Amino acid sequence: MASPQPPQPQLSAKGLRAAQKRAQQPRSPLLAIDFFSIAYRIIPWTRAVLYLVAAAVGSYVSQLSLAPVYGEIPSSLHHDKIVSGMFFSVWLLKGLVRKFPVKLSALIPVLVLHTPGVLHFIFRYSTKWGAINGPIYTEALTYYPVLFLSVYAAATLMEFNNIVLDAIPAGISYAIFSIARSTIPGLLQNHIGSSWALTRCGLHHVLGGLYAALSPSLLLATTIAAIFHSANDNPMCILTPALNETLAAHNHTLIARHESNTGYISVLENFQVGYRVLRCDHSLLGGEWQRPPIGFEHMDHPNFKEPIYSIFVIMEAVRLIEPAPKSPNPKALAIGLGIGTSADALIKHGIETDIVELDPIVYEYALEYFGLEKNHTAYIEDAVGFVKREAAKSEDPKKYDYILHDVFTGGAVPASLFTSELFEGLSQMLNDDGVIAINWAGDLKLRAARSIIETVRKVFHNCRVFREEMPSEDIKEAKMDFTNMVMFCTKYTAPYEFRAPVESDFLGSYARQRFLFPRYEINLEKYWADIADDSYEILTESNIGKLNAWQKISAVGHWGVIRTVVPDVVWENY
Numbered sequence: 001m002a003s004p005q006p007p008q009p010q011l012s013a014k015g016l017r018a019a020q021k022r023a024q025q026p027r028s029p030l031l032a033i034d035f036f037s038i039a040y041r042i043i044p045w046t047r048a049v050l051y052l053v054a055a056a057v058g059s060y061v062s063q064l065s066l067a068p069v070y071g072e073i074p075s076s077l078h079h080d081k082i083v084s085g086m087f088f089s090v091w092l093l094k095g096l097v098r099k100f101p102v103k104l105s106a107l108i109p110v111l112v113l114h115t116p117g118v119l120h121f122i123f124r125y126s127t128k129w130g131a132i133n134g135p136i137y138t139e140a141l142t143y144y145p146v147l148f149l150s151v152y153a154a155a156t157l158m159e160f161n162n163i164v165l166d167a168i169p170a171g172i173s174y175a176i177f178s179i180a181r182s183t184i185p186g187l188l189q190n191h192i193g194s195s196w197a198l199t200r201c202g203l204h205h206v207l208g209g210l211y212a213a214l215s216p217s218l219l220l221a222t223t224i225a226a227i228f229h230s231a232n233d234n235p236m237c238i239l240t241p242a243l244n245e246t247l248a249a250h251n252h253t254l255i256a257r258h259e260s261n262t263g264y265i266s267v268l269e270n271f272q273v274g275y276r277v278l279r280c281d282h283s284l285l286g287g288e289w290q291r292p293p294i295g296f297e298h299m300d301h302p303n304f305k306e307p308i309y310s311i312f313v314i315m316e317a318v319r320l321i322e323p324a325p326k327s328p329n330p331k332a333l334a335i336g337l338g339i340g341t342s343a344d345a346l347i348k349h350g351i352e353t354d355i356v357e358l359d360p361i362v363y364e365y366a367l368e369y370f371g372l373e374k375n376h377t378a379y380i381e382d383a384v385g386f387v388k389r390e391a392a393k394s395e396d397p398k399k400y401d402y403i404l405h406d407v408f409t410g411g412a413v414p415a416s417l418f419t420s421e422l423f424e425g426l427s428q429m430l431n432d433d434g435v436i437a438i439n440w441a442g443d444l445k446l447r448a449a450r451s452i453i454e455t456v457r458k459v460f461h462n463c464r465v466f467r468e469e470m471p472s473e474d475i476k477e478a479k480m481d482f483t484n485m486v487m488f489c490t491k492y493t494a495p496y497e498f499r500a501p502v503e504s505d506f507l508g509s510y511a512r513q514r515f516l517f518p519r520y521e522i523n524l525e526k527y528w529a530d531i532a533d534d535s536y537e538i539l540t541e542s543n544i545g546k547l548n549a550w551q552k553i554s555a556v557g558h559w560g561v562i563r564t565v566v567p568d569v570v571w572e573n574y
Helices: 013-024 035-070 072-076 079-097 104-140 143-158 167-191 200-214 218-232 241-248 310-320 341-348 360-370 383-391 420-429 447-459 510-515 524-531 544-562 568-572
Strands: 252-260 263-270 275-280 284-289 331-335 352-356 377-379 400-405 430-443 462-467 482-490
Touching (some): 035 072, 035 079, 035 104, 035 143, 035 200, 035 568, 072 544, 079 104, 079 143, 104 143, 104 568, 143 167, 200 218, 241 568, 263 360, 275 360, 284 360, 310 341, 310 400, 310 430, 310 482, 331 341, 341 352, 341 400, 383 420, 430 447, 430 544, 447 462, 447 482, 447 544, 482 544
Parallel strands (some): 331 352, 331 400, 352 377, 400 430
Antiparallel strands (some): 252 263, 263 275, 275 284, 430 482, 462 482
């Protein structure tokens, strides 16, 4: 016996005619799409993209925040690998994470807004943790939890709830994050420090606000104390009297500071010993004695100005090379300024000098706090662009008798300023009888050192290399040979010598009396033979990534060296 059929809905005559009419009308493809279905997918994916972009900004800000304490390179040693591993771990484990009884996305703005205070507290452990582990431990307590929760929030908005199909949004999400992470530095770098919102502390609060808009909750009430601390007591966020009280206990005082496009820039003074230095992140760009040190009180005079680093004095020896340039009115180019020790000396000797400096704050501080002579021409721009532009000129090209190339900072050099293309451009700008001096600091036993030196010698065939001081142990037995050095090169191939300096060369400076004449020459062929290392590459624009990789070990070594120059607490408080 057939089962009874359910009753069919009945339409009125009017409803039936309306239905027939709709069926006969052609349907627009757009109308065929369910608007609400589109919105159902687009809105969550839009929120997911915002989470991923915010996480990418957080990655950049975290690295900025670590650089003054650990240096740019040590801070980034393991960052990308950990980020990638955590990213895909979230997608694989999100089913387990979902069982957590709290809405995890609500925790993100809380963590971000507490980060400046947490950083200020844990930076005091930087010496104990070291340059390699310190950044890992620090980000494990600050950025990595934020990244984990941001990726999880994005994953729950993009997922298909199928472990196979989820591979598609997982890949898309990582691509979004990677593109944002590679783009953001270029967008923000030249604006860092232009407003409070674009400082290290300010960016954490902007990010916290974005996350709060994405995940509002009552938990935000727990950030009130953290925001108050940032606004009133955290030296990372605001220059407070407490900062100089802390530094004063270690005989230092902070005179000026500013965040800029090359890092955290500050002027520090050691009032016990009597010198002043210019800091950029975890490095020193130069310094001067503000009064004669102990034992040299007899040198005190109103215009006392004595450099504390001999390497910058040695670079001035370009003037001592014979045969000297024949121009009666010599011109000089200084690439990289620091406090301006070498450039200032050339100006005082009556040499018309152009200065190329990327960081406007470095230039401003050199003028205001280190007395850089004002009768020069300054170009505040990237030296690579400057050299390419000037070397390509067919009419009225710039020509120089002396070129100073000094861009070392933070245990590393900008790789783009050590390519054969860059040195070819400088060669075109150097007069045939001119001299170029190139400063570099690093471990001579590493591949980076030989690659840089051989790249320079490929362009300038007549080079001599002098180190700042002799090593304290046997070079063959030593594990490393970290030193400051200057390469003096000419375009002509005839041998050259350094004339004996006269009183006027010293500019009344004891440091110049002692260090101006280069003393510790390196016999390169013998040195390379002694350490039995033939591995090097000529550096070009196509392989400069290798130099960045090679410098990682050198940067970690520099971190340890520079920690012996200034007390730990000075590096940890900024």
